[in-house]
Amino acid sequence: MKNIEKKAFEFCIANKERLTLPRQLVLKIIARNKKPLKAYDLIDKLRSRLVNIKPPTVYRALDFWQKHNFIHRIESLNAFCICSEDKLHKGAQFIICNSCGEVVESDSCNLPKIIDEFLKKNTFKPLKWNIEINGICQNCS
Amino acid sequence: MKNIEKKAFEFCIANKERLTLPRQLVLKIIARNKKPLKAYDLIDKLRSRLVNIKPPTVYRALDFWQKHNFIHRIESLNAFCICSEDKLHKGAQFIICNSCGEVVESDSCNLPKIIDEFLKKNTFKPLKWNIEINGICQNCS
DNA sequence: TCTCCCTTGATAAATAATAACATTAAAACA
DNA sequence: TGTTTTAATGTTATTATTTATCAAGGGAGA
Numbered sequence A, B: 001m002k003n004i005e006k007k008a009f010e011f012c013i014a015n016k017e018r019l020t021l022p023r024q025l026v027l028k029i030i031a032r033n034k035k036p037l038k039a040y041d042l043i044d045k046l047r048s049r050l051v052n053i054k055p056p057t058v059y060r061a062l063d064f065w066q067k068h069n070f071i072h073r074i075e076s077l078n079a080f081c082i083c084s085e086d087k088l089h090k091g092a093q094f095i096i097c098n099s100c101g102e103v104v105e106s107d108s109c110n111l112p113k114i115i116d117e118f119l120k121k122n123t124f125k126p127l128k129w130n131i132e133i134n135g136i137c138q139n140c141s
Numbered sequence C: 001t002c003t004c005c006c007t008t009g010a011t012a013a014a015t016a017a018t019a020a021c022a023t024t025a026a027a028a029c030a
Numbered sequence D: 001t002g003t004t005t006t007a008a009t010g011t012t013a014t015t016a017t018t019t020a021t022c023a024a025g026g027g028a029g030a
Helices: A003-015 A021-032 A039-046 A055-067 A113-121 B003-015 B021-032 B039-046 B055-067 B113-121
Strands: A071-074 A079-082 A091-097 A103-106 A125-136 B071-074 B079-082 B091-097 B103-106 B125-136
Touching: A003 A021, A021 A039, A021 A055, A021 A079, A039 A055, A055 A071, A071 A091, A091 B113, A113 B091, A113 B125, A125 B113, B003 B021, B021 B039, B021 B055, B021 B079, B039 B055, B055 B071, B071 B091, B071 B125
Parallel strands: A091 A125, B091 B125
Antiparallel strands: A071 A079, A091 A103, A125 B125, B071 B079, B091 B103
16 A cells, blocks of 8 residues: 555544545545546546446545645646645645656745745735646656 | 737737737737636627637637737636736746635746756756645735 | 434536637738 | 738537536444
8 A cells, every 4th residue: 555545544534534435546546647647537447446437426536635635636737646745735836748748746845935925925825826837858858 | 008918919010920809809808807717708708799709719819828928827717817917928926815716916927946946957848837826815814 | 223414326517628620811922 | 913822710519627416325423
C-alpha cells in the first residue's frame, strides 16, 4: 500500500469519515497513475471493479479527497492527481509540459512573497490556491 | 473607447490581423464587464448584436484574444476577463473571493523566484502561467 | 431494534467545449 | 479589374464535463 493510501486510512479513522469502496478505489487509482486522470478516465478504470459506475459516484469521491487535500484538481486540464508532497497542503504548483503532457508538482507549497504582501495589503484571507505553468519540458525541447 | 480596445485596434493593424465584428464585440463586452464572463453569458449578451450567434463563434473570438494575451481565462471559474494590466503578459495572478465572486488581478506579472529557480533547475521553458487564489475578501469577512 | 444521518444508486439534465464541413469575404496577385 | 488564395465565420451536430434530484442502503448510537 502506498504511503498516501495508508495516510488516508488513518485520516478516516481519526476523523470518523467512512472509507467506502468508491473512495478507496478512486484514491488508489489516482495514486498509482503517473499522469493526472480525467473523471471519465477514472470511470473507465473503475468499471471492472464497480459495476454500473456512474459520474456522480466518481465526482463525489473526488470531492471528498479534494476537500481533505489528498488530491488536487488541475484546472487547466480538468484532471486530478495525487498530492505528491504528502503534505496535504492547500496550495499547489504544477509544471505542465504541453508536448508530452507530463505534470510535476513543485515542492514550494507556500504562496510567493509578493502575493502574500498583496493579500495582506488587501486583507484577503486565502483558503486555497493553485499555480499552473504551461511550457516545454527538458525532454521535449 | 477603452484603452484596451484602442490597443487591440492598433494591434490588429500592426500585425495584419482582422478585427472582425465577433472579435470586436467579444473584446468590448469583456472589457466593460466588471466580473469575468462565462462563454455562454457572452453568447447571451451578443444575441442582440449578432443574430443567430452560436458557441463556436464566441469560442473562436475568445481563442483569438487569449492567444494574443488581451484576455485571460480563469480556469477555476471557466470564465474570461480582460487583462487588467494593459501589459499583455503571459502570466496572471487572480485573487478570487468565494463569497461575492469579485476577482482582482494582482499586478506582479512575473513568476515567483522560487518557481523560477525550480524551472531553471529542470530546464523547463514556461510559455504561460496562471495563479488563482481563492479566499474571502475584505468586504465579505 | 429503531432512528438518524451520511453515502451511494440511478436517472436526467445542465453547462462547457469542439468537430466537421459549407459559405463568405478580405487580401494578394496577376 | 478579375481571379485565386487564405482566413474567418456560419451551421449543424456532437462530445465532454459537471451537477441536481430523489430513492435506497447501511453503519453508529439511542
